[in-house]
Amino acid sequence: MRRPxxxxxxxxxxxxxVAAWWVLVRVTDNAIFPTPLQVVTGMWExxxxxxxxxxxxxxxxxxxxxxxxxxxxxxxxxxxxGWVRGAYSTLNPLFQILRPISPIAWIPIAILWFGxxxxxxxxxxxxxxxxxxxxxxxxxxxxxxxRYLRAAANFGVSRYxxxxxxxIPAVMPQIxxxxxxxxxxxxxxxxxxxxxxxxxxLGYLIIDSRNAGNRYDLVIAGMIIIGLIGLSxxxxxxxxxxxxxxxxxxxx
Amino acid sequence: MPVKIVVDGVHKSFASxxxxxxxxxxVSFTVDDGESVAIVGPSGCGKSTLMNIVAGFEQADRGxxxxxxxxxxxxxxxxxxxxxxxxxxxxxxxxxxxMFGLNGQAxxxxxxxxxxxxxxxxxxxxxxxxxxxxxxxxKRAELARALVVKPEILYMDEPFSxxxxxxxxxxxNELLRVLAEERHxxxxxxxxxxxxxxxxxxxxxxxxxxxRIQAMFDVRLPHPRKLSGPAVQELREAILRELxxxxx
Ligand SMILES: Nc1ncnc2c1ncn2[C@@H]1O[C@H](COP(=O)(O)OP(=O)(O)OP(=O)(O)O)[C@@H](O)[C@H]1O
Ligand SMILES: [Mg+2]
Numbered sequence: 001m002r003r004p005x006x007x008x009x010x011x012x013x014x015x016x017x018v019a020a021w022w023v024l025v026r027v028t029d030n031a032i033f034p035t036p037l038q039v040v041t042g043m044w045e046x047x048x049x050x051x052x053x054x055x056x057x058x059x060x061x062x063x064x065x066x067x068x069x070x071x072x073x074x075x076x077x078x079x080x081x082g083w084v085r086g087a088y089s090t091l092n093p094l095f096q097i098l099r100p101i102s103p104i105a106w107i108p109i110a111i112l113w114f115g116x117x118x119x120x121x122x123x124x125x126x127x128x129x130x131x132x133x134x135x136x137x138x139x140x141x142x143x144x145x146x147r148y149l150r151a152a153a154n155f156g157v158s159r160y161x162x163x164x165x166x167x168i169p170a171v172m173p174q175i176x177x178x179x180x181x182x183x184x185x186x187x188x189x190x191x192x193x194x195x196x197x198x199x200x201x202l203g204y205l206i207i208d209s210r211n212a213g214n215r216y217d218l219v220i221a222g223m224i225i226i227g228l229i230g231l232s233x234x235x236x237x238x239x240x241x242x243x244x245x246x247x248x249x250x251x252x
Numbered sequence: 253m254p255v256k257i258v259v260d261g262v263h264k265s266f267a268s269x270x271x272x273x274x275x276x277x278x279v280s281f282t283v284d285d286g287e288s289v290a291i292v293g294p295s296g297c298g299k300s301t302l303m304n305i306v307a308g309f310e311q312a313d314r315g316x317x318x319x320x321x322x323x324x325x326x327x328x329x330x331x332x333x334x335x336x337x338x339x340x341x342x343x344x345x346x347x348x349x350x351m352f353g354l355n356g357q358a359x360x361x362x363x364x365x366x367x368x369x370x371x372x373x374x375x376x377x378x379x380x381x382x383x384x385x386x387x388x389x390x391k392r393a394e395l396a397r398a399l400v401v402k403p404e405i406l407y408m409d410e411p412f413s414x415x416x417x418x419x420x421x422x423x424x425n426e427l428l429r430v431l432a433e434e435r436h437x438x439x440x441x442x443x444x445x446x447x448x449x450x451x452x453x454x455x456x457x458x459x460x461x462x463x464r465i466q467a468m469f470d471v472r473l474p475h476p477r478k479l480s481g482p483a484v485q486e487l488r489e490a491i492l493r494e495l496x497x498x499x500x
Pocket of ligand 2: 299300301336409
């Protein structure tokens with residue numbers, strides 16, 4: 001992966017920021033804002049009583065469910081819209097209108113339709129991650145180079161073979177990029193959704209820590225955990241981009 | 253020998269910003285079964301367009317193309333086009349590319365694919381993806397993918413022009429060896445006059461755009477052809493003169 005020489009500067013920047021934070025809290029003698037050490041202690045508290053794993057598990061479950069549901073819809077839909085001109089001209093305007101609506105704006109409707117259980121955040125994740133994946137998949141089909149489609153036609157193979165051996169693998173790199181974007185958005189949204197409702201999840205942890213006695217050490221601990229998990233989710237998606245069958249598209 | 257391809261009065265123009273761009277202007281010629289015909293002409297004169305029409309990828313505005321006496325319709329595996337820009341699928345391995353146009357049982361297809369990969373010197377690279385190959389290897393993979401379906405006609409649009417001189421010569425010899433065994437009918441576009449003389453039984457010289465047939469040369473030399481010999485050199489100079497290139 002990355003060489004140590006490349007990691008050192010980024011670690012150094014983070015270290016400097018943490019140091020500055022520590023000094024500032026000390027100097028200003030702020031009673032509410034925690035020091036880094038207090039945040040670590042707070043995090044340890046959550047680890048010890050087991051609630052941290054519950055919150056992480058709840059958030060990951062919602063993201064997983066909503067995201068997988070979105071993948072199941074977005075990929076066939078995107079392939080269809082890319083391949084069939086009529087499907088594109090019919091559906092694309094609708095999706096272009098829905099796409100810029102922030103998932104946060106859907107929260108009231110989600111609560112109205114699905115209540116405050118797990119279904120609400122799953123719906124919100126679904127609605128927010130499906131559009132980038134549709135767009136990427138459709139664009140992927142549209143950008144298949146004509147020379148490849150011509151070569152496929154030249155060999156006189158069935159439409160099924162063209163789809164399985166040309167269209168789908170040709171679009172796969174774009175699908176992977178779409179999934180990476182989609183999962184990133186999904187993680188953003190689950191935290192926001194959990195702040196509004198529910199009794200579990202990292203978003204709930206943050207809001208609840210603030211409401212129940214200004215526990216800003218836990219607020220910041222939650223934020224850091226969200227960031228770290230987001231980083232690992234993205235890293236996992238990046239691994240997919242390394243696969244030999246899609247690397248041709250990213251290699252130059 | 254029976255006539256394989258008849259090109260009869262083909263015209264083609266494209267729409268452009270400044271009105272129609274006349275690209276092919278009444279080209280007629282025939283290719284016999286098993287014959288190799290090379291087409292040379294200035295860059296941009298309409299060679300690729302002409303070949304796309306013959307291979308069925310584009311429609312002529314006027315005129316017709318007949319293959320084995322039948323009006324030519326859509327592209328099919330009877331004639332495989334090796335395009336100027338290469339079209340080996342980057343998302344499939346060499347072996348999967350070669351198996352693409354084959355029907356039947358997986359095992360039989362695989363054996364055949366590996367046989368042709370070996371024939372163009374790609375043994376050991378069956379599992380490689382195109383981006384892991386060199387330019388010359390990629391061209392060989394493309395050639396093997398065309399040959400493996402045993403097409404009656406090979407349409408080759410500057411197949412070796414992106415290669416260095418040494419690899420170019422090797423590929424030509426490779427092709428001649430295959431042709432001696434399998435006897436395809438070949439239509440070859442090239443801007444390399446020596447390559448045309450090396451490979452073809454006949455050389456057609458096209459004019460500047462819009463393309464018309466300006467001259468035709470028979471290459472009545474037995475294989476293997478000695479490229480530095482006087483017969484080839486004489487023919488080469490005659491063709492170059494036709495193309496308006498005078499060598500001092
Ligand atoms: N699809 C198209 N639409 C519009 N113009 C085209 C199209 N295809 C080719 N042309 C034009 O037709 C002319 C001939 O193109 P063509 O590709 O047939 O040339 P060529 O003889 O193969 O050239 P080269 O030796 O450089 O490959 C060019 O001026 C090109 O711009
Ligand atoms: Mg050309």
